[in-house]
Amino acid sequence: MIRLLFTIARGMSDMARHPLANLFTMLAVTMVAVLAGVFLMLLHNVNQELLRTRGQVEFQLYWKVDTEQQTVDQQWKRLSRIKGLKSIETFTPSQALVELGQTLTGPTDFSWIQGQNPLPASAFLAFGLIPGDEGTLWANGLLQELKALPGMDEVHYNPFQLDLAHGWITLVRNLLWPIIGVLGLVVGLVVGNTMRLSLLTRQDEIEILSLVGAKPWYIRGPLLAAGALQGMIGSGLALGILKLGQLRLAETLNFAPLYLKISYLPLEQWTALAGIVTLVAMLSSFVAVRK
Amino acid sequence: MIRLLFTIARGMSDMARHPLANLFTMLAVTMVAVLAGVFLMLLHNVNQELLRTRGQVEFQLYWKVDTEQQTVDQQWKRLSRIKGLKSIETFTPSQALVELGQTLTGPTDFSWIQGQNPLPASAFLAFGLIPGDEGTLWANGLLQELKALPGMDEVHYNPFQLDLAHGWITLVRNLLWPIIGVLGLVVGLVVGNTMRLSLLTRQDEIEILSLVGAKPWYIRGPLLAAGALQGMIGSGLALGILKLGQLRLAETLNFAPLYLKISYLPLEQWTALAGIVTLVAMLSSFVAVRK
Amino acid sequence: MVEFKGVSQRFGQQWALHDVSFALNKGEFLFLTGHSGAGKTTLLRLLYGALRLDLGRATVAGFDLTKLKRSQIPELRRRVSVVFQDFKILPNLTAYDNVALALKVRGLPRSQSDRRVRGILRAMGLEDRAYIKSERLSGGEQQRVAIARSMVVNPKLILADEPTGNLDADLTDHLMDIFRQFYTYGTTVIMATHSREVLERVPEARILHLEQGRIVDTASPPTEIELYGGLP
């Protein structure tokens, strides 16, 4: 334990001996981590937003105009118990008329039309999405079931919506991990290269230490510690900068009718980022010394 | 000219002497450029999309139900000549009813209601946005003018829309350049640091060249050439990778109802990216030799 | 202390050492002589584990070089200390820190090493140069730092490769006295040198004369002049 602390102390004093070079290297590490982090944050936020609004299938049900409201009421009850239902909105014909009026011009008095209301009873059902072909099958099945309800006039469901959701989920599935992978590669390559190069300038020192009888860990320890420290401080700084940026921008898009609150990276992503950067920094110290 | 070619050739043969180190450095440069490019592309696409759909103010005009259609027609003509108008949509009461019916349930026969159509004549005007307070003033002025039209019942304009557009434009104004600036800084720091470090490993060579009587440009020329080459190849590769990525993904989001075609970086942005990377690579070669 | 049996070492086509055999007891003083490129440094490099033995058998300070594992090299180098022909001191450390380094890597706390480092620097005539970065020292001063570093650890065996090439006659005499002291106290010394004056300072020493990698057993360096080509 004391030896570990001692090694870390040596690593730090080594760093202090070339303060500028180490500062630059650390800043470079920070900057790459920030870039990767901003990227992850963007993906994360867009993903969240799209999944929230688009990850559902919606059915629009219109009963025949002459259906008894009682029959409709019963069906509404049953519908609200379907498995997988996320939300249900129901409209009696008169509610629909009011809604309609508002959509057009704001509150308008349609009471004179009441007796002859041309609008049917209706309902909007939203379901969470089951991705893939299975989902399409299920949606078609449900469509048939709903159409067979007594007094049902028309059932629309928007295959677009389903397509969109599918599209997005496919996109995320096919792209998110590759992108994160590429990102990891970039971070690895750039951070690793930077560390490797900054160690190359110290190769004489490493050789001489070994010639005067230093054990491998005596040489490698402080380098690993310094690498880890640079990785940690670099990624820590990066996460701090990201958090500051997020706080500063969180409310920027949070106005009507967008209401988009930019949120920070989730725990697993920011820890992964910090972890990868630190690990890469350490590993490349290690590799650079081996040669 | 021949001397320039000669210098470039020397730069290349220098690079060939440490092929692995140069490859790594170049890849690091490429990766940072890709990261920055992806970022720019994202910004560019989002910006385009949002500006296309949201950069306008819309007015909704409703005439009194009993206004003569002829009066309304005259006003429509005049309205369509207002300066700054992007689009105008007009609805006679019966058109409005049909539209309304469709919105609700698809084509429905509302002909029976014709005689008593409760809907007014209406029009939707969309204007390109004049940003800032001036725009708000102008919009309010136009609002008053429109309200004063003969037979006019109500004029709505959506301050939300204006706010949103303002918000976005402000965002872009306040953020785009800072972000591009930060991006430039990142690219500069990382690429510069990488180049600086890889030159540090050659400082002995530089010293010895100078000791045996080499002129500064004999020393610096090949380094600058190699730096420029690495910057150029690196950013070229990066732009290629980006283009491939864009081609691969262009159609991914281009389905109904999103219709989002991912487009490549505009000319000025990709040239700027390549230019900055190359310049930074050259500059840092230059600076590294001076010390 | 050292035993070589039929040791040969090859670089590419060329044999840098060829069938070298000799034995050296604890507390002996051995000079390695020979023309430039004869294989002196190569022989020393074998002794501190910087080269792997190609052919033959060799032991040094209890280590069997034929079976030397990577992990044993640091141990070997703690018993055998070296004055390198090109010094191999760290240019941006002070003379003091360069010498102290050898004790530091052995885990000696600064409080214990300080007296020894100062003492050896004084013996080398470097007391007023101790806190100057080594890259700013003169050639001879750097060479003395390298010698000081090899001596400060009280080694069992000192390998000195041309340790007086940058020193004048007076300093050489003085340093040879110090080497002799070490050797009279029981330290084994192997010294590669070109200088006849150096050889004369330790008349009781054994001499191993190398020629193109082979041992030519003789007690004094050859006097024949080997001729090279003329001017271009």
Added chain:
Amino acid sequence: MVEFKGVSQRFGQQWALHDVSFALNKGEFLFLTGHSGAGKTTLLRLLYGALRLDLGRATVAGFDLTKLKRSQIPELRRRVSVVFQDFKILPNLTAYDNVALALKVRGLPRSQSDRRVRGILRAMGLEDRAYIKSERLSGGEQQRVAIARSMVVNPKLILADEPTGNLDADLTDHLMDIFRQFYTYGTTVIMATHSREVLERVPEARILHLEQGRIVDTASPPTEIELYGGLP
């Protein structure tokens, strides 16, 4: 060719050179002697523009060191070539390329330089070591590469800083012959050395003996032994 008037050079508190004055004509041979740290290398470094003159006036090969501009340094170094005490050759170039480098930076095409490079390498006894990376050469071989590089350009003035420290007596004699040939053909030579044998090889040379940065005018090196502290 060289003229110094009251030149002093300071590092921190210490005067490495103090009020040094001397003049050297074209075609003369000058030895610089003095103990380690006396200021020999410092004097030479002034001569090839690696140090800026602190105090006094000096001219070398037509350049006024007092007013020397940065941009003139390459010109100066094309007339004055140097054998560095620590060689300063590039470890990952071959011996051939290291020597050819001096001609290459002067813009000489390889076709013209090839003969000269081979010739000088042969004169140095390095013909069969020419295509080996310099880091693999022995100490004496590296030193000869450094000497070859300084001679290949046919300089007006050769500055040689301890050029025989890693060479045995035979090779030293041989190389001194080559230096003498250059000097009899009109090249000015300034050589810093510790070796009495080297001094004796050019009996007609002038000797400048430095002590702690001051010139002590004498034709032969001092014989007094300067004593240092004892063992730790």
